[in-house]
Amino acid sequence: MAEQDRSAAGGVAQGQARVRNGAQMRNAARLRNGAGGALLALSLALPASVAVTPAIAQSYAFNTVQIEGNRRVEDGTILSYAGIARGQSLSAAELNDAYQNLVQSGLFESVELTPRGATLRIDVVEYPTISVINFEGNARIGDEELSALVRSQTRRAYSPSTAEQDAATITDAYVQQGRLSAVVTPRIIRRADNRVDLVFEIFEGGNVEIERLSFVGNRAYSDRRLRRELETKQAGLLRLLVQRDTYVADRIEFDKQLLRDFYQHRGYVDFRTNSVSAEVARERDGVFLTFNVTEGQQFRFGAVLATSDLPEVDTELFQRAIRIRSGAVYSPLTVEEVIERMEGIALREGLDFVRVEPRVTRNDRDLTLDVEFILTRGPRVFVERIDIEGNTTTLDRVVRRQFRVVEGDPFNPREIRQSAERIRALGFFANADVNAREGSAPDQVVIDVDVTEQPTGSFSLGANYSTSDGFGVVASLSERNFLGRGQHLNFGISTSAGNRRFTLGFAEPAFLARDLRFGLNLSYGETDNDDALYDTARATISPSFTFPVSPNGRLQLRYTASYTDLFNVDDDASVVIQNEADESSRWSSALGYTYSYDSRRTGLDAETGVVLSFGQDLGGIGGDVSYIQTSASARGQMKVLAEEVTLRATLEGGALHYNDDDNSRVTDRYFMGPSIMRGFEPGGIGPRDADTDDALGGNFYAVARFELGFPLGLPEEYGLSAGLFYDIGSVWDVGETYEADVLYDDFTLRQVAGVSLFWATPIGPLRFNWSNAFDKQDRDEDQEFDLTISTSF
Known part of the structure; x- marks a missing residue:
């Protein structure tokens, strides 16, 4: 040329x-x-x-x-x-x-x-004028994204130094994706009239993966346990789908902070990361990453006291708010929770500008930390205003309501930090920075909130297949920040040859600008299967309000109106089902409540704690039937043996009682299946017609599930672990039998034991169960293997 x-x-x-x-x-x-x-x-x-x-x-x-x-x-x-x-x-x-x-x-x-x-x-x-800017050789990063990175512009003078800076910026973008060998070369093509085309020739190179992620100096916790805490991961079998197994230098500092938080929350106050070495493989396609750490000794709480020299402060009142047991493992988060509780008491007592300062005394001989919570008079500083920037879609009020303070309130640095955490927890923003600066006067503070929005909507379209219903289509649309108001909206469709279901959900998390969640759920489903004993249609509408009643407790009040129809009953079906179908359609109207308690809201570990739930629905507020439906559950999880082994337990039950001459129908009663009790087919246990062998369901059920999860000793990048489980439970009481011979209508326990294989994949955590129902009835339909999506605690 x-x-x-x-x-x-x-x-x-x-x-x-x-x-x-x-x-x-x-x-x-x-x-x-x-x-x-x-x-x-x-x-x-x-x-x-x-x-x-x-x-x-x-x-x-x-x-x-x-x-x-x-x-x-x-x-x-x-x-x-x-x-x-x-x-x-x-x-x-x-x-x-x-x-x-x-x-x-x-x-x-x-x-x-x-x-x-x-x-x-x-x-x-x-210098010539830039006519065109092109990118060549790029596949991982698109032209539009690269154009936003460069400073060189068309119809502007070409600058060699700016082009070199642009090349360095593009290279950094590839480095952030783990492509350390990326090379970007800016070149020009001269044109007439003192014009040039600027071309960035890009060699992307390959991902530099974390081939091995190891630790030196750790004694209390294994490499496997520590790797679970890091954002960086080892390259695994599905490395093409996982982005966190590439080496990114900026991520290392974040990982060091995660390690520090992990150890400090478990009492290792002297923990430190001495160094992090990254050894590049000879082929420059892998990195061997090693964290050199010093754990130190584990400390526990010693004496814990609340003191103050302020005459208006009742120290006994604040002492009762501590709730720290001497000898418990020390954690800074526990100390923060006590400070937050004390400052809340101070506000309720009208003690403005009272600050709680923890004074920690170290006892190396017995490895304890004495904590003295000193209530002192803080500076008289007020919040002048709250400035919010960067929210192009999200309304200001969605961010502002995450603050427990308003303009004119006393300034509390701890409350501002917690507000920042609540803003990040919304999930609406890729980044959220909250800072305080001096306002128009020394006793005034301006709070600056700078956010960067991210997509909050999702759309999925897929297909499914079952031996009973054939092929089907599944589609869902979800928006977590509807119209920038912080509202949740979701819509789903599931159709197949014999099954159709439509759902619509809406939630306003701050109804009337209060900590009051309003929800509205609508659903319609019908079955039309030639192989089934009967067909059904069901429509439901349920508005609800949910609000906190304690730091860990929530109460939901709801109204549920539902329509059910039972039709096209097979002539060979149980006489019970045939008689229930004679009622044709049925309307029900109920008021209900559910109280839930979740210790994870204030715990140190989101995977350890207790979740309790109790609820009732009282039918008969209009409609065709009068009933009381009660449900209760208790779930607990803890980790033992240096947090390598996980213990889980679940107790669950339900009761359906119809008043007067009303009776439950097969569409209302409980059926046991793999999601409730492993080792049995859907409807595989419980009351059954002796003549037709049809499952009839029961008005009562109870089940207890116990599980032990443990690592297999395989490399963590495989994402495989195992577990043992034991389930025991029963479903019973059909109610009206219409003189049919019903088997297993009384409370009869079944027991199942088995092993599980857990596989963490990018498409979701899969669970493989192999079961043995060693205590069952003759006509129960057991299931020796099933594959499900693993649910988290």
Whole structure:
């Protein structure tokens, strides 16, 4: 390409003479003696270097400045950069400075200053104009994303230094994706009329994966347990789908903080990360990452007291709020919870500006930490205003309601930090920074909230297949920040040859600008299967309100209206089902409540704690039937043996009682299946017609599930672990039998034991169960294997 020569962007940079050291800068001025007097010429050759000779001290005064070669840059702009005024007396050094200023402006490829008596001639060659910016060789990062990173712009002057900076910025973007071997080279293609095309040639290279993630110095916890806490992961079998197994240097600092938090919350107050070494493999396609740590000793709480020298403070009241048992493992988070509780009591008691300062005394001999909570008078500082920026879609009030303080309230730094955590927990923002600065007066504080929004909606479309219903289509649409109001909206469709279900859900988490969640759920489903004993149709609408009643407790109040229809009953079906179908459709109307208690809301570990739930629905507020439905559950989980082994237990039950002459139907009663009790087919246990062997369901059920989870000793990158489980339970009481011979209508326990294999995959955690129902009834339908999505605690 003669007229379209492609050259490295640095080639133009090489065309600009570069003064590389102080000596060259001093000798950049070249003095010529001639008949007309002294001639000072500072030239920038292209592509040659500057010829340098010693400058002779001399003064110049120019009445005229003649500028040649400029097309795009105005004369006034050039004189402004040069800093030369008409009639001004200049020394040779000042003339050299004018030359340097023009060169450093980044507007010209070459500059030459030639004094001719009272006239100064300035010859310039402008940098070309960028016509097009292209990216070549990129696949992992699209052109649009790269265009947003570069500073070079079309229809603007080309700058070699800016192009080099852009290349470095693009390289950094690839490094953040773990591609350390990425190379970006800026090149230009010259066009007519002093124009160029700027091309960034990109060699992306391969991902530099974490081949091994290990630790040195850890004794209390294994490498496997510590790896679970880090954001960085080892490369596994499904490495093409996992992005966290690539080496990103900036992520290491975050991992170090995660490790520190993990150990400190478990009493290791002296923990530190000594170093992190990253050894690159010879082929530069992998990194061996090693954390060198010092755990120190585990400390426990010693004496814990509340003290104050303020006469209006009742220390006994605050002492009762501590709730820390001496001998418990020390955790800074527990201390923070006590401080928060005490400051809440101070506000309720009208004690403004009271601060709680923990004073920790270390006892190395018995490895305890005494904590004294000192209530003192804090500075009288008020919140002047809360400024929110960056929320282009989310309304201000959605962010503002995460604060427990408003303008004019006393300033509490701890409350501001907690507000920042609540903003991040919304999930609406990729980044959320909350900072406090001095306001219009020393006793005023302005809180700045700077957020970066991220997508909050999702759409999924898929297909399913079952032996009973054939192929089906599943689609769902969900938005967690509907219209920027913080509202949740979801819609789902599931259809197949014999099954159709539609759902619509809406939730307002701050109804009437209070901590009151309003929910509305609508659903409609019907079955129409030639192989089934009967077909059904069911429609439900349920508005609800949920609000806190304690730091860990929630209460939901709801109303449920439902319509059910039982039709197309097979002639060979149980007489019980046939009689129930004679009622055809049925309307029910019920008021209900559910109280839930979740210790994980204030616990140290979201995977350890207790979750309790109790609820009732009282039917008969209109409708065709009167009933009381009660449900209760208790779930607990804890980790033992250095948190390598997980113990889980679940107790669950339900009771359905119909009043007067009303009876439950097969569409209302409980059925046991793998989701409730493993080891049995859906409807595989419980009351059953002796003649037709049809499952009838029961008005009562109870089940207890126990599980032990443990690692297999395989490399963690496989994502495999195992478990043992034991389930015991029963479902019973059909109610009205219509003189049918019903088996197992009484409470009869079944017992199942088995093993599980857990596989953590990018599409979700899968669970494989192998079961043995060693205590069952003759006509129970057991299930020796099933595959499900593993549910988290």
